[in-house]
Amino acid sequence: MSPSESDLTKALVDEVRQAHDSGTRLHLIGADTKPFLGLSVEGRRLSLREHRGIVHYEPAELVLTARAGTPLSEIHHLLAAQGQWLPFEPPSFGSSATLGGTIACGLSGPARPFFGAARDFVLGVRLLDGRGRVLRFGGEMIKNVAGFDVARLVTGAQGTLGALLEISLKVSPKPSASETLTWEEGQKDAVRVLSELAVKPFSLSAACHDGERLFLRLSGTEAGVRAAAKRIGGDRLADPDAFWRSLRERTHPFFSMPGAIWRLSVPPATLPLAPGAGALLIDWGGAQRWWKGSAEPAVVWEWARSMGGHAALLDSGRCQMQPLDPALFALQKRLKAAFDPKGILNPGRLYDER
Amino acid sequence: MQQKQTDLQQEPSGTEFASCPPQEILRRLRRAVPDCPLLSHPEELRPYACDGLTAFRVTPLAVAIPESVAQVQKILRVCHALRLPVIPRGAGTGLSGGALPRRDGLLLSMARFRKILALDPLNRTARVEPGVTTRAISQAAAPHGLFYAPDPSSEVACTIGGNIAENAGGLHCLKYGLTVHNVLSTKIVTSDGELLTLGAEALDSAGFDLLALFVGSEGLLGVAVEATVRLLPRPPSARLIVAAFASVDSAAAAVGRLIGRQFIPAGLEMMDNLAIRAAEKFVHAGYPVDAAALLLCECDGPAEEVDEEIALAEGLLRDAGAYFLRLSCSEEERLLLWKGRKSAFPAAGRMAPDYYCMDGTIPRRAMPEALRRIARLSEEFGLPVANVFHAGDGNLHPLILYDASRPEELTNAERLGARISELCVELGGVITGEHGVGVEKLDPMCIQFRAPELEQFHRIKAAFDPDGILNPGKAIPQLRRCAELGTMHVHGGRLPFPELERF
Numbered sequence: 001m002s003p004s005e006s007d008l009t010k011a012l013v014d015e016v017r018q019a020h021d022s023g024t025r026l027h028l029i030g031a032d033t034k035p036f037l038g039l040s041v042e043g044r045r046l047s048l049r050e051h052r053g054i055v056h057y058e059p060a061e062l063v064l065t066a067r068a069g070t071p072l073s074e075i076h077h078l079l080a081a082q083g084q085w086l087p088f089e090p091p092s093f094g095s096s097a098t099l100g101g102t103i104a105c106g107l108s109g110p111a112r113p114f115f116g117a118a119r120d121f122v123l124g125v126r127l128l129d130g131r132g133r134v135l136r137f138g139g140e141m142i143k144n145v146a147g148f149d150v151a152r153l154v155t156g157a158q159g160t161l162g163a164l165l166e167i168s169l170k171v172s173p174k175p176s177a178s179e180t181l182t183w184e185e186g187q188k189d190a191v192r193v194l195s196e197l198a199v200k201p202f203s204l205s206a207a208c209h210d211g212e213r214l215f216l217r218l219s220g221t222e223a224g225v226r227a228a229a230k231r232i233g234g235d236r237l238a239d240p241d242a243f244w245r246s247l248r249e250r251t252h253p254f255f256s257m258p259g260a261i262w263r264l265s266v267p268p269a270t271l272p273l274a275p276g277a278g279a280l281l282i283d284w285g286g287a288q289r290w291w292k293g294s295a296e297p298a299v300v301w302e303w304a305r306s307m308g309g310h311a312a313l314l315d316s317g318r319c320q321m322q323p324l325d326p327a328l329f330a331l332q333k334r335l336k337a338a339f340d341p342k343g344i345l346n347p348g349r350l351y352d353e354r
Numbered sequence: 355m356q357q358k359q360t361d362l363q364q365e366p367s368g369t370e371f372a373s374c375p376p377q378e379i380l381r382r383l384r385r386a387v388p389d390c391p392l393l394s395h396p397e398e399l400r401p402y403a404c405d406g407l408t409a410f411r412v413t414p415l416a417v418a419i420p421e422s423v424a425q426v427q428k429i430l431r432v433c434h435a436l437r438l439p440v441i442p443r444g445a446g447t448g449l450s451g452g453a454l455p456r457r458d459g460l461l462l463s464m465a466r467f468r469k470i471l472a473l474d475p476l477n478r479t480a481r482v483e484p485g486v487t488t489r490a491i492s493q494a495a496a497p498h499g500l501f502y503a504p505d506p507s508s509e510v511a512c513t514i515g516g517n518i519a520e521n522a523g524g525l526h527c528l529k530y531g532l533t534v535h536n537v538l539s540t541k542i543v544t545s546d547g548e549l550l551t552l553g554a555e556a557l558d559s560a561g562f563d564l565l566a567l568f569v570g571s572e573g574l575l576g577v578a579v580e581a582t583v584r585l586l587p588r589p590p591s592a593r594l595i596v597a598a599f600a601s602v603d604s605a606a607a608a609v610g611r612l613i614g615r616q617f618i619p620a621g622l623e624m625m626d627n628l629a630i631r632a633a634e635k636f637v638h639a640g641y642p643v644d645a646a647a648l649l650l651c652e653c654d655g656p657a658e659e660v661d662e663e664i665a666l667a668e669g670l671l672r673d674a675g676a677y678f679l680r681l682s683c684s685e686e687e688r689l690l691l692w693k694g695r696k697s698a699f700p701a702a703g704r705m706a707p708d709y710y711c712m713d714g715t716i717p718r719r720a721m722p723e724a725l726r727r728i729a730r731l732s733e734e735f736g737l738p739v740a741n742v743f744h745a746g747d748g749n750l751h752p753l754i755l756y757d758a759s760r761p762e763e764l765t766n767a768e769r770l771g772a773r774i775s776e777l778c779v780e781l782g783g784v785i786t787g788e789h790g791v792g793v794e795k796l797d798p799m800c801i802q803f804r805a806p807e808l809e810q811f812h813r814i815k816a817a818f819d820p821d822g823i824l825n826p827g828k829a830i831p832q833l834r835r836c837a838e839l840g841t842m843h844v845h846g847g848r849l850p851f852p853e854l855e856r857f
């Protein structure tokens with residue numbers, strides 16, 4: 001077997017079984033590029049990075065199956081060679097990011113509102129649960145309603161319901177043409193403009209406002225993009241890929257300003273723009289807002305909840321999620337126990353469970 | 355039509371249900387919700403005895419038809435206290451018996467929850483009660499230039515609650531996704547009467563993705579009492595190509611060529627000769643009746659884009675061997691060409707006294723083999739099978755034609771159906787793509803999944819509904835049933851594909 005391919009299922013199963021029997025907590029990691037997306041986890045490190053390799057990719061079936069440790073970059077290359085891509089544009093936060101970590105964190109990029117989220121593209125998983133059993137949910141079919149949709153449930157669960165061993169993703173042909181338009185716009189007006197544009201049948205694939213300018217990406221066929229660009233107007237952005245990459249990877253200068261940052265996930269037309277004053281970067285056509293303002297967390301959480309959304313605080317290398325309503329929290333704990341009765345998998349990564 | 359009293363009552367659900375006398379149950383329900391209609395006379399109950407899987411009928415203990423969330427909560431609290439099974443029901447168009455009553459259970463009809471609570475054109479969402487029909491959402495959104503994308507063929511009748519419970523698809527889900535991709539949040543009442551919100555009005559929510567888990571859970575995890583769905587801008591242009599092929603194989607190969615090249619059609623449907631002839635006779639859409647297979651390929655979006663895609667699709671279809679191509683040039687023509695496909699069910703209904711609509715998904719590459727083997731099974735059982743299906747996503751819908759008044763035909767139709775389910779698994783596919791498991795596919799579930807996965811499903815169910823009162827005995831078979839089935843099959847010497855991994 002080449003080094004880019006190895007199946008460590010057996011060894012991983014043994015490790016989790018032992019941990020289950022001895023009640024040892026495990027800290028699951030891929031390439032360890034995303035510790036800041038959750039709370040810190042204490043436990044023995046269980047690396048999935050070497051469990052890697054493409055298991056199956058058939059372009060005409062629009063499905064790719066790969067082991068969790070497969071580098072995301074390898075998948076991007078493979079797809080690009082066939083004119084395909086992952087339309088949810090997952091951020092990687094570093095060149096070594098793995099598929100498993102990406103799906104465990106449920107990460108989606110700028111195209112999210114237009115093409116769907118990571119979970120929308122997950123068709124099946126092979127999961128190593130907290131008892132050390134390998135379970136297979138979903139498959140390689142786009143349409144599959146046999147049994148509960150566990151594959152989507154574990155997307156974004158950050159390894160707390162099981163270690164992802166293998167993931168099947170729906171892939172898509174990449175639109176043949178793309179163009180980014182930009183113009184100056186006030187931020188409050190931006191939300192209105194974005195809402196107005198979103199009800200028009202333009203082939204939008206990303207829409208953001210960086211505080212000064214509005215950026216709109218169109219993706220589709222050559223003629224479709226050209227016609228829409230003409231109707232919308234604005235300046236053509238010279239290096240659109242670099243711009244959207246900086247937004248996706250959070251390397252845009254906005255993110256390097258010092259201090260804590262809030263992620264506000266709200267209905268796109270939500271006004272006021274944020275719970276208070278502060279710098280604001282609007283993405284996802286208004287539905288994802290990065291806010292640097294100072295407010296009591298409880299106030300921000302209440303604001304986000306009252307708007308129909310939720311907020312997360314990224315501060316000092318960790319992320320605090322919106323507290324859940326008690327009944328919902330109790331249900332989530334019961335679900336966690338159903339997958340991981342001894343609470344050994346990434347305990348406390350999403351919420352303080354004590 | 356011949357009916358069959360199901361033995362579902364004997365289906366172990368893993369729970370002991372209380373043996374409170376029916377009169378006492380009714381009294382307690384009436385006291386809890388005095389102003390909620392509660393039906394209990396046999397003639398009132400009859401319309402609720404089955405859903406779209408009409409071969410199965412059971413008269414429920416009673417039918418409650420609440421109209422407020424508070425009523426649903428009160429009803430569930432009583433049922434929870436009494437350990438009384440509750441079977442949610444939307445419009446009853448389900449094809450797998452998901453809303454089939456139990457003699458010892460309360461049927462909870464959501465039919466009076468018919469209000470569109472809010473339409474938000476700026477955020478492009480509709481907040482609706484669960485009994486609103488799928489079509490009604492799009493109608494309400496139309497004045498804003500928006501629509502609700504999932505379009506099951508039953509959209510005029512089926513409800514959004516039922517769509518959520520089944521993760522319904524439609525003719526255009528190839529491009530626009532299934533129900534799970536188009537619902538932002540749902541409020542549910544749990545088995546003990548608690549009200550929870552899953553998902554959010556935003557594009558994601560905190561914690562586990564319980565919304566994704568709930569969609570497709572067939573009424574086992576909670577009762578949906580409200581939903582917020584995503585609306586999309588109505589595409590200004592849509593065009594349809596009808597392409598005829600001299601062999602099923604070449605049509606299937608054409609599907610592989612169309613998909614995965616630069617664009618995804620909005621819909622890609624296939625009909626075989628029997629279906630073409632039935633549809634043509636029924637609606638005169640202008641289909642070539644000598645074709646072995648027909649593909650219907652629709653592109654929608656901005657006009658420039660559609661024209662470009664249609665030209666591309668036309669070329670690909672021609673290269674793939676289509677001997678007849680017709681492009682819709684007007685909206686009337688497009689609708690007429692669709693009409694044949696959309697009338698496939700009633701058209702099939704004219705070919706035989708009864709038909710049984712199967713559902714399963716296979717990889718696209720396996721389509722020719724699947725259709726060949728279905729044709730062989732059809733001969734083996736002596737029952738005609740028409741194929742009309744969602745070719746783009748490999749979702750088969752073989753229609754088994756039979757006559758229930760003839761002895762054995764219903765049983766034969768069911769046996770043929772079971773063989774088709776097994777075939778789907780053997781070809782690397784799944785036993786249901788959009789109609790759900792209900793009671794119909796409990797046995798095939800034993801082929802699809804191994805014991806550990808089934809156990810895990812039961813644990814998930816217990817995390818939501820510890821007493822197992824919500825739609826018991828549906829969707830997830832008890833392990834005992836699978837064991838017995840396995841034994842049975844082994845005795846018959848035909849354990850289906852023991853060498854295959856059962857995922």
Ligand SMILES: Cc1cc2nc3c(=O)[nH]c(=O)nc-3n(C[C@H](O)[C@H](O)[C@H](O)COP(=O)(O)OP(=O)(O)OC[C@H]3O[C@@H](n4cnc5c(N)ncnc54)[C@H](O)[C@@H]3O)c2cc1C
Pocket residue numbers: 405406441442443444445446447448449451452453464484505506507508511512513514515516517518519520521522523524525572573574576577578579699788789825
């Ligand atoms: C002619 C015809 C064509 C069809 N075409 C399609 C198609 O193209 N695509 C497709 O996917 N399906 C199709 N179907 C199947 C069916 O219409 C769908 O499954 C639909 O989603 C069922 O909705 P309903 O309101 O009728 O639900 P019901 O049949 O009443 O119930 C279905 C399931 O949902 C549960 N349920 C209902 N309401 C709730 C609620 N509020 N909360 C919790 N659980 C609930 C029930 O317990 C049951 O398990 C078709 C059916 C027919 C008869």
